[in-house]
Amino acid sequence: MSAEKTIPATLIPGDGIGPEITESVTEILAAVGAPFDWDNQLAGMAAVDATGNPLPPQTIASIHRTGLALKGPLTTPVGGGFKSINVTLRQEFGLFANLRPTHTIVPGGRFDKIDLVLVRENLEGYYAAMESYIPVGDDPHGIATGAGYNSRAECNRIVRFAFEYAVKNNRKKVTLVHKANILKLLTGLFLEEGRKVAKEYEGRVECNERIVDACAMQLVIDPWQFDVIVTTNLFGDILSDLTAGLVGGLGLAPGANIGEKAAVFEAVHGSAPDIAGKNVANPLALLMAANMMLKHVGRADLATRIESAIQSVITEGTVRTRDLGGTAGTRELTAALKQKL
Template structure:
């Protein structure tokens, strides 16, 4: 039976790349059926709510969503829609793999995975102003909320991911030398849990700033990196830069009761409607979704067709230094699926 997936095309270039991805999935024989919903600026314009109840209910029912990039309305008091979705469905693990597809770049043969805690830390949104005298906004305070429960589940997810996918090492990136309580808890639990995986997965810990430097100097020393929310947000963009940018960066948000797969990049309103958007990141997120569902055969077929299209410079979009369009790029991938 086909799996029913909540499909959120998103804003900006979202509908264009989503249509491309749906076409490629169908050409590969993926067993999926779609339940389309809206969010972000599109939803705000249509129904006055950037995260409508119908969209939330659809994800609750299907427990699975493929999401195009969303724009959070500015100046309206709305927080990030992506953060709201992660918190609504307790999507505690943000998984962002990067792998070299474009040859001739600054690095070759990059193959890394970043596992980011997705619900706690500074991004938990516990912050406020502090008034002093006549100034109600004299100071601002944010709370880095870290719980033993949250740390335990993200670390175990990272180690289990490494075992399941045949990865050799987990690196815990932290700032426990300065943040001795919040990051100290992360580090202490990491060392304890690592003992359970001795002989299966190598473990190391590194200060976050040293990790960022070494990712530039020698990224090959890393395999799976796990860290808290804000550090993971920063490092995930950095590792995307190792393989050519966010246009080639997929992401998965995993929880106990739902999973949302997405392109990491934004809605790019400056090129919306021009037909030149690169659908690769959302397509790779869809491939992650197929793997999650156990649909390995169509996932591998798409992976092979996409890699061949990029490596052979066939109809690449401008962000990949080509002169192709979203349509011609999609045609090239579909053509290879037809001949595989």
């Protein structure tokens, strides 16, 4: 056994397809010799069933201790019920930046050779979820209202994060995405800070601007024009599903939530209750999130080995999950990936 130092990390299998894709990913990480020493914890419906609490204090304490987590998707009740645990985690650990890279791994699709990164502000905007009802006549829910906020400090921090990411990862351009023509204050402040930060990087990183609706169209017509996109919370949420769609869907979209003291890595997709427990879920999005985690802890060497295995299995094309047009199960794909490491 090597004397290599282990890195404590929290593992949250999550709900729905979470446990099966987490099992696949930890198996592959073990096979490649990843240094993570997992602390298994519960969150979401799995935690409600076991403890009555969707985010038990032990889970929070574990992430405070490790500062690092790999998280399967969590089911959030729609309408009523408890607040999204994902949102709570972001707030608890100040995970201000959501990083969502998109690159083509399935060759020959409608959109080939896509390579862009979306940086989403993760704490503010409409996700502050300050919602209420105003009664109209005898309908207590006659009007629903929702308010959001963006702070100058957070707008500055997220745009700076995007530019720093561009510098470190040899990216050439950052696009500020906003809706300052309509939400003149809420997203105008983001644009104002964005322009300020962009000036500091002049000559090193190019900067341009897009209004969010035009950006959505441009992403479909000519996604190759984009390099790094930075935007506010809700726009980032929507556009990142769009970018996932460009390269083969949610089964291939990883994400990282990054703060000053902790980072949580996850797939962009949800718990997919429709296919849970059927051995058909695609584990690649969570595996790519684990790759981001390896890079985060300075083990890009291992991430590269896993990336090559993914690329070669997908390119050969015989072992693909159903969402990518194949017939392979989660376990079959896991075995094929391990063979390529």
